[in-house]
Amino acid sequence: MNKRLLITLTAAVLLGGVAVGYTALSGAAPDNAAQSVPSSGGPRLMVLSNGKLSTVSRTDPAGSREVTAQNCDRVYEAAGTISCLRPVGALKAGELAVLNHDFKELKTVPLTGFPNRTRVSASGRMVAWTLFVDGHSYAANGFSTSTGIYDTKTGTLVTSLEEFAVEGMPARPVDTNYWGVTFTADDNRFYATMSTGGHRYLLEGDFAARTVKPLNDFDNVECPSLSPDGTRIAYKxxxxxxxxxxxxxxxxxxxSRKITELAETRSVDDQPAWVDDKTVAYSLQREDGLNDVWSVPADGSGTPAILVPEASSPAPIS
Structure with a gap:
């Protein structure tokens, strides 16, 4: 076993302890939570509640929630496909679990690293994930990520975007990192973040061609999220x-290439999620260590408001 892998596995175990500690600190699910499989009954929002995959009504997101037995560190859903990045345990690394709407496992991918981001394309076909391999913050120096994509239709599995060629560069830089994938409606193109040489790029990728293209006009932006209508990208x-x-x-x-800063002025270290074409949601950690899901208008107006208390990883159920 090489030194880098040993360090990574050791970090995974330590981070697993952090994840367990967070669950213990966050306490039980709210008293109005039901231990049941999510039902229909109108549009809903998927979140993590104390690490449990849960759903709430989009018309009453602060109301009662339905909590399942599924444990995830990050979750996202679209068109009946659920991507669940399962926690790192003291004796095992994490894994990606691709589930259907009945929580039947369609695919499990073993992973080494700490779960960080995940997304599903609007059709439910494509699933992407990002993990920290070294480090645990995008603000730190020397962090390393691993980002992959799984095609549920063909079974094609790309375990690292580092396999893709970078347009405009004769050779892929050895210090390249990728994170924060978001898919377009055609299930082939995607946007993500790439860093190299201390510079961070918004990039556009082509899954079939195995290429990525940095968009040089946009510096120091991360974790893109394409709007439901495909016309805008929210990012941090x-x-x-x-x-x-x-x-x-x-x-x-x-x-138009116009950039609008939203009304949220606090630092948000999360991949934004679109609740609808007019609203962006994200998680913020409180002083007590718990998270709340907040939302803000996507046009720069209004003020931030708590959407789902004591929750994280929001995704509209489509």
């Missing part, structure tokens, strides 16, 4: 170009 960008100063949630209009 470094304040004054410096990740050490925090992150500002913003929205890019793809046609």
């Amino acid at each position: 960008k470094a304040v004054e170009g410096d990740p050490q100063k925090g992150w500002r949630v913003s929205v890019l209009d793809l046609a």
